[in-house]
Amino acid sequence: MPVIDVTPDLDARTITINAEFAAPIERVWQIYADPRQLEQIWGPPTYPATVVEHSLTPGGRVTYYMTSPEGEKFGGYWEVISVDEPTGFTFRDGFADGDLNPIESMPVSTNTYAFTEKDGKTVAIYTGVYASAEALQQVLEMGMVDGATSAINQIDAFLAA
Numbered sequence: 001m002p003v004i005d006v007t008p009d010l011d012a013r014t015i016t017i018n019a020e021f022a023a024p025i026e027r028v029w030q031i032y033a034d035p036r037q038l039e040q041i042w043g044p045p046t047y048p049a050t051v052v053e054h055s056l057t058p059g060g061r062v063t064y065y066m067t068s069p070e071g072e073k074f075g076g077y078w079e080v081i082s083v084d085e086p087t088g089f090t091f092r093d094g095f096a097d098g099d100l101n102p103i104e105s106m107p108v109s110t111n112t113y114a115f116t117e118k119d120g121k122t123v124a125i126y127t128g129v130y131a132s133a134e135a136l137q138q139v140l141e142m143g144m145v146d147g148a149t150s151a152i153n154q155i156d157a158f159l160a161a
Contacts, residue, residue: 002124002156003149008140010133015109015144017126019152023159025117028124029086031155032056032113040158042066044150047074052100056089058082063100075100081110088114093128107135126152 002019009015021028031037035054042049047066054062062078075096083089090113095106102108109128116123126148130136 001153003152006145006149008136008145010136013130013133013136015128015136015140015148017124017148017152019124019126019155020118021122021124021159022156023122024120025115025122026086027159028115028122028155031158032089033085035062037158038062039064041151041154044147045154047147056080056083062091063096065096065100073098077102086115088112107131107138109135109139124152 002021004018004020006018007014007016031041033056035051038054039049039051042051042064043066046069049064049066052063052065056062058080060080062080063075064077065073065075067073075098076094077096077100078091078093081090081092091111092108093111094108095103097103107130109130111126111128114125114127130139
């Protein structure tokens with residue numbers, strides 16, 4: 001499994017996920033840069049993603065929804081802050097309504113995805129920072145650790161296909 005560890009830290013308002021992928025950094029980068037590939041790994045396996053808008057550039061926006069096994073749709077968005085291809089990017093990640101507009105009452109995190117190459121593999125550090133410990137606690141209670149872990153753990157199988 002690619003995920004090595006997950007560390008939530010309420011005092012620091014962060015969650016950090018460390019992972020390692022059996023692929024070069026450029027190949028891992030392509031997953032995030034291509035909306036059709038991103039759909040294959042964004043969200044848990046039972047909640048497949050559909051990317052509606054995808055602009056992985058500073059100031060760009062990514063909108064998507066995940067569909068539950070019962071057909072219910074859950075929206076989300078990224079506001080891209082910075083991009084350093086292929087070593088990472090930073091974005092604000094939030095929840096969206098059915099029209100993919102931000103839900104202001106839900107937590108928003110600022111995420112940094114950092115990739116480095118080591119012995120032909122890619123080491124990834126995913127860090128999310130929340131405005132408050134309460135906001136982080138809310139997403140933890142919603143199952144964020146299991147959801148993010150199962151999503152990231154799909155990457156090696158996707159790359160091998």
